[in-house]
Amino acid sequence: MRVLSNEDVDQLLTMPECIGALEEMYRDYAMGQALLVPRIDNLSPSTEPGAYYAFKQMGGAWPRRRVQALRINSDIITHPIIAGKPRRVKEPKAAGRWVGLVFMFSSETGALLGIFPDGAMQRLRVGAANGIALKCLAREDARTLAIIGSGWQAGGQLMAALVARPFEQVRVFSPRSESRTAFIIEAQRNYPKIDFRSTDSAEECIDGADVIMAATSSMVPVLEPSWLKPGVHVSCIKTQELDQAVLDGCDRVVVHVTAQPKQDVNVMPGTPNVNAEHNSGWWNAPGNRFAEYQELAQLVAGNSGGRRSPGEITCFVNNVGSGLQFAAAGALVLDKARAAGLGHELPDEWFSETVHP
Amino acid sequence: MRVLSNEDVDQLLTMPECIGALEEMYRDYAMGQALLVPRIDNLSPSTEPGAYYAFKQMGGAWPRRRVQALRINSDIITHPIIAGKPRRVKEPKAAGRWVGLVFMFSSETGALLGIFPDGAMQRLRVGAANGIALKCLAREDARTLAIIGSGWQAGGQLMAALVARPFEQVRVFSPRSESRTAFIIEAQRNYPKIDFRSTDSAEECIDGADVIMAATSSMVPVLEPSWLKPGVHVSCIKTQELDQAVLDGCDRVVVHVTAQPKQDVNVMPGTPNVNAEHNSGWWNAPGNRFAEYQELAQLVAGNSGGRRSPGEITCFVNNVGSGLQFAAAGALVLDKARAAGLGHELPDEWFSETVHP
Numbered sequence: 001m002r003v004l005s006n007e008d009v010d011q012l013l014t015m016p017e018c019i020g021a022l023e024e025m026y027r028d029y030a031m032g033q034a035l036l037v038p039r040i041d042n043l044s045p046s047t048e049p050g051a052y053y054a055f056k057q058m059g060g061a062w063p064r065r066r067v068q069a070l071r072i073n074s075d076i077i078t079h080p081i082i083a084g085k086p087r088r089v090k091e092p093k094a095a096g097r098w099v100g101l102v103f104m105f106s107s108e109t110g111a112l113l114g115i116f117p118d119g120a121m122q123r124l125r126v127g128a129a130n131g132i133a134l135k136c137l138a139r140e141d142a143r144t145l146a147i148i149g150s151g152w153q154a155g156g157q158l159m160a161a162l163v164a165r166p167f168e169q170v171r172v173f174s175p176r177s178e179s180r181t182a183f184i185i186e187a188q189r190n191y192p193k194i195d196f197r198s199t200d201s202a203e204e205c206i207d208g209a210d211v212i213m214a215a216t217s218s219m220v221p222v223l224e225p226s227w228l229k230p231g232v233h234v235s236c237i238k239t240q241e242l243d244q245a246v247l248d249g250c251d252r253v254v255v256h257v258t259a260q261p262k263q264d265v266n267v268m269p270g271t272p273n274v275n276a277e278h279n280s281g282w283w284n285a286p287g288n289r290f291a292e293y294q295e296l297a298q299l300v301a302g303n304s305g306g307r308r309s310p311g312e313i314t315c316f317v318n319n320v321g322s323g324l325q326f327a328a329a330g331a332l333v334l335d336k337a338r339a340a341g342l343g344h345e346l347p348d349e350w351f352s353e354t355v356h357p
Numbered sequence: 358m359r360v361l362s363n364e365d366v367d368q369l370l371t372m373p374e375c376i377g378a379l380e381e382m383y384r385d386y387a388m389g390q391a392l393l394v395p396r397i398d399n400l401s402p403s404t405e406p407g408a409y410y411a412f413k414q415m416g417g418a419w420p421r422r423r424v425q426a427l428r429i430n431s432d433i434i435t436h437p438i439i440a441g442k443p444r445r446v447k448e449p450k451a452a453g454r455w456v457g458l459v460f461m462f463s464s465e466t467g468a469l470l471g472i473f474p475d476g477a478m479q480r481l482r483v484g485a486a487n488g489i490a491l492k493c494l495a496r497e498d499a500r501t502l503a504i505i506g507s508g509w510q511a512g513g514q515l516m517a518a519l520v521a522r523p524f525e526q527v528r529v530f531s532p533r534s535e536s537r538t539a540f541i542i543e544a545q546r547n548y549p550k551i552d553f554r555s556t557d558s559a560e561e562c563i564d565g566a567d568v569i570m571a572a573t574s575s576m577v578p579v580l581e582p583s584w585l586k587p588g589v590h591v592s593c594i595k596t597q598e599l600d601q602a603v604l605d606g607c608d609r610v611v612v613h614v615t616a617q618p619k620q621d622v623n624v625m626p627g628t629p630n631v632n633a634e635h636n637s638g639w640w641n642a643p644g645n646r647f648a649e650y651q652e653l654a655q656l657v658a659g660n661s662g663g664r665r666s667p668g669e670i671t672c673f674v675n676n677v678g679s680g681l682q683f684a685a686a687g688a689l690v691l692d693k694a695r696a697a698g699l700g701h702e703l704p705d706e707w708f709s710e711t712v713h714p
Contacts, residue, residue: 003703003708032625032627034625035400035625037397037412038623040394042392042394043392044464046420053418053465053467055418055425057416059414061412061625063402063410068399068401068410068431074462076465090713093465093467094463094466094468094709095468097705097709098711098713099462099469100714103429103460105456108410109451109452110433110450110451110456111452111456112456117708118710118714119714122714123712153714266394268392351360351458351474352451352452353476354363354454354455355509356457357480
């Protein structure tokens, strides 16, 4: 049993490799050769008044690689008032740190193979999914990218976009100019040949862009339907970033997982402040067209074709994550960690037993 | 983060303590003060033809003790033909061992507090649930106990029964006499004052007994309705042991968890041999009366009363486990392990992170 760190994962797993592993998994999933374990959120009161405890679990089995992944998040959620608005905050209460973990099991022997924090892989797999959609749906000649958002997830989106297309110009918008500047300074260092530009509004950012990637923590839409021009490809990392009007303005919408339009939720009676998080978004709204949308795995498998014309407006909604992404990327990381001798090895006997129920 | 063994759990947790912890938890659960995370079975093909991989997860949050438990089982299942009948076998493929684990988290900080194998606690909590039901429902003057089954679970049932009532005679039946004899030799050593008797049939075993506990791996009923006499209390550890006819012969039936009559199942297409396990049992049969039955937690909380008359025939069906049992017993075990300095302590930083998605 091997314990890895986020640093190990970042060192072992490149974005092109992550994209490759996920594409292989999506093709199997499209053929019914992988099992999705739907995400379930379990919410109960935490210690402080107004706070709640969110225990989230998702997973997946991928027989080709003989793995089962389970990813959990164990978060204390509060809703402080920031700039006059209640904001959803995950509090780092574990000695100043957060707790999200991936557990990898062998579906050949049952053994627990590894444990690692979810952060580094989470960013890579969200980026990879949107990068794969971009690869399938954006115009081949796309050279200008607009990124709405300048946080940690925006960095993953940039990495993935550059694997999919040779973008020459990247515009960045987020409300705080310091955050944009910091993002661009780091990006410029990583990609010195690309023309990075900071923009003062979302509309300016996306004007004339071939591809628009939203990568924010916004709970309200970040694009207007009228901004979408023929030939553009749009994506987001959470459903709240795009509303039904934007989706209706697209010629084609692909979602990440159709099997689970939203997470299942178990809530203890009396758990405070859970409504905002779990009852919002277009996929709950009357008249949503979720059932009509295609699924990323079908796109990757070639079952629903790529871009159909230069003028088509395409959209990818990363509506909910899939534990299968952790199964695919996790199997690769564990193989590479074993080969490199990275991580802490613990006795397998600690995590198995001589009796069974 | 503390890693414990089955031996640690057995050493730290006595049956009376386990019963006490579970009773406190059931009272809270009856008041809506605990969150059940339903059991989900995820089934996919394993490597060998005919085998499948079963990844099972269940859990629960208990705010009073500020814990969230997650219990998983990672099993390779085969169906070899034994004595002419297909039998369901969990194969110890992890270097000759099985893999079932309990993960304990803090709902105050989010931190992973501990990991331990599930075996020792599994037996204690199954026994404890049936012991609690016995305490509530059996006659106060019950002195004769019949146990159908002589395996590992039967031992847990015996321990719990003796906490609930001062039984003087215990009869044991199971098909193989060597197994019965071995069980009785060990039981006699642990409880020298009790009159243990080996019986050659189930009917002889239960004839005149005040309490009947089924604790078998049988997939078919082990009792006949006509065997039940006024005043007897009957219990089982899985639904297959009692059929609807037996339940209809009881004046009152209490089940462990009404919120989840059976486990939810995700099955990958093409997974072999899963039907027998997951589509059998009276709770799927037309005409089952599951919806009418009471719940153990309501009984413990006093909301549905105990035994109503000396002649009442009562029944407890441990229909499905609850992850909350692991939360309750696990919180106690971790407290005691910390106090005793038992187990392997690992750095908390290995299981937390400086980023969050």
